[in-house]
Amino acid sequence: MTDLTKLTIAAARTKLRAKEITSTELTEAYLGAIDRANPVINAYVTVTHDKAREMAKASDARLAQGEAGALEGIPLGIKDLFATEGVHTQACSHVLDGFKPRYESTVTANLWADGAVMLGKLNMDEFAMGSSNETSYYGPVINPWRRSRATTAVTPSPHAGEGGFVSDGEAAREARIVDNAQLVPGGSSGGSAAAVSAFLCAGATATDTGGSIRQPAAFTGTVGIKPTYGRCSRWGTVAFASSLDQAGPIARDVRDAAILLKSMASVDPKDTTSVDRPVPDYEAALGQSIKGMKVGIPKEYRVDGMPEEIEALWRKGIAWLKDAGAEIVDISLPHTKYALPAYYIVAPAEASSNLARYDGVRYGLRVPGKDIVDMYERTRAAGFGREVKRRVMIGTYVLSAGYYDAYYLQAQKVRTLIKRDFEEVFDAGVDVILTPATPSAAFGVADQDMNADPVKMYLNDIFTVTVNMAGLPGIAVPAGLDGNGLPLGLQLIGRPFDEETLFRTAHVVEQAAGRFEPENWWS
Template sequence: MTDLTRLTIADARDKLRGKEITAGELTESYLAAIHAANDTLNAYVTVTPDRAREMAKASDARLARGESGALEGIPLGIKDLFATEGVHTQACSHILDGFKPRYESTVTANLWADGAVMLGKLNMDEFAMGSSNESSYYGPVVNPWRRSREEPSLMPSTHMGEGGFVHSGGGVTQARTLDNMRLVPGGSSGGSAAAVSAFLCAGATATDTGGSIRQPAAFTGTVGIKPTYGRVSRWGIVAFASSLDQAGPIARDVRDAAILLKSMASVDDKDTTSVDRPVPDYEAALGRSVKGMKVGIPREYRVEGMPEEIEALWQKGIAWLKDAGAEIVDISLPHTKYALPAYYIVAPAEASSNLARYDGVRYGLRVPGRDIVEMYEKSRAEGFGREVKRRIMIGTYVLSAGYYDAYYLQAQKVRTLIKRDFENVFDSGVDVILTPATPSAAFGIADEDMAADPVKMYLNDIFTVTVNMAGLPGIAVPAGLDGHGLPLGLQLIGRPFDEETLFQTAHVIEQAAGRFEPEKWW
């Protein structure tokens, strides 16, 4: 039998409904893959085999009765930020040691209601603060992709198979040798992206506060969509920055991402920021023509020092959409240059407020002290990691008396201007905006330059934070390989609640670029 973990969600769904495979068989294939790979990749912090088998058995019973949810029998990985009743939920932080919630997040409840199977909880940057998945209390996630020692001179290709690259035409180039350097999968949803890319789950939940779905998707050759703010309930998701956080899926291809988002999205009385709008059938948007569509190319995204291969990839994307009949128009988003500094005021400010609840009193880590104040101090000092402490201190500073007006208030004003820039562009008739997803391919774990200068790490979000600041939807889709055979992604930004156009346009890029897989070494 073909390796069942290679099936897309759409393919697995069809085979399950056609009684060609069972949910039990599919789940066992993924559990075996996790068992073989997780010690190397560290994508899962908790695996739930008993629960997975129990859920798969229930799915098989429903399928036998002719009942079938939208995700019936599909095994998924869940980012450790989502509350899962009775199962490890710690935001990959020491401060939440041993926490197992007595409730289920709305997103995961929606997935289980549609028949999905939980394989376990996925690694992530602590409290979702990071762009490399190195701040996790459980150690870094390893990207399943590795650099090639040869110059493949192949960008883009459809995918990489063992021993070489495969062109869209089917021809194979020379075999390549993999470098041993361990690479980051991006963050904060690094475990989600790595698990999907390495075939350790059919799809995964993720969250995006400043790029934490789209950047890791780009680094791992997967598809990730951050929906419009309010499209997906935040209830039961550990909060980082409440006005920016939004949940979405990471998947193997655009169709799978559309299937997952349809199940994840809903209005929710428990989240007053969720929006009461019908959830479209996103999958139905795939295959629609983009002829006559206006695609905006923002001049401000051509940043100083951007690698030539990122510009070349961008031009490829422009050419693909033009060939498909889209009209390419130059646009301006003049306040883009202020987005990153404004984001790194707003996000830490909200984090410092949200994380004040972790005090060692009611749940999680408690380090004894002489009195309650010392207990607070010791618990937080030991419980929070370095990056989280840095952001809490920045946030507390910008909210403090005398600095609130100078920093936080100004940043919120800039945020309004960024949002207005996008509104002006969309009002002019532009349907979707095309940009690079990241300024580079994946870099090494414990990269000295990144470790020594946090700002360099923050610059990984340079193309993604504007979308969160404006509350817009954005999708990252694989579009090519760099000179070392590592995946690169393009980003599409859409109008509020117009995820359908993003899926429609991303599918065109995917058809032109092909699909990408890492060569197995783990």
């Protein structure tokens, strides 16, 4: 029998409606895969076995009656940032210990209304603050991908012989160690990306504040789209930086991402930043010609020290779109170089404000103190992890008297200039912008260089933060493998609320690049 977990959402939808399989069978296949693999991958922080079976049973009943919703019977994983009624929702933070909301986020409510089945809650960087999924209170998520071969550089080894270098036999042993090194899946939506890549859910919800959908998608060979700010409701989603956060899907391919976003997106009276615009049938855009479309190539994204593999991938993507009939035009986004520093002022400032509510008084962790102020301090000291504390302190500093004008207001002015750069390019007739998704492939868990220098970690977002600062849609598509067999992605950036063009163009890239799957070593 076909491995049901290998079915895309589109393929599973067809089989469910043709009654070739049932949602119960599909759900059991995923639950079995999770039970086998999650102790290794650590993608789920809780698995809702009973709830999944109940939802699958209800879906089968609706399918039998011909009342199927758009996602009827499709098992999904939900990032731990989305409130799920009566189910663990902790943003993977100790400070929210034991919290189970009495309400449902709008995004997940939309999915359940369309018949989707919840498999459980997915691991993530604490409060979505991170680029590697290593800041989670529940430990790091492990990327399902492995290096296919060792790097060829000769380096000193703890097993080195005379002269500090390894012999041929020792080199082989060292190569195996390098090959088997655990890699990060990216963050903050690392659990979502890893679960999709490892066939532990058909698709997953995710959120993107500075690249947290697109970067992990690129690291895991999956497709991730951050829609235009306001396309998906933020109600019931734990806030990191309110003016930047946006929900979106991570999926196996472009079609599945289009199907998921159609269900996730909606206007919401409970979220005044959600936009009242019709949600198009994104799937219908796939397969449409891109002939005559103008694709912009921004010179500012050719950063110093960018690996040749990334540059070569970018050139390949340009060639694919040109072969499909698109017109390639060079463009300039001059304020791009200021995006990352401006982002790391705006985002921590908003985080400092949003996270002030976690004080041990109303819900979650409480550490007793000699008075209420001492209780606040002890609770927050014990409840927040190192990276969250770092960003709260930065944010509090830039919002403080004497520094608000010098830092925060200046960063917001830069943000306006970044947005204007994009507007001028789109007004000049460019339809979509093509860039790399990340500056490298996935790096190792507990990478010493990354963990010793937070700035190096923050640089993973160098190609993605501009999209959030300008409120634009962006999609990451798998486009190739690096020299070690790890996935690399390309990013497409579109006009506001023109996700259809992104899906249409991304599908062309996907068809040219082919599909990429990791070799199963985890179950």
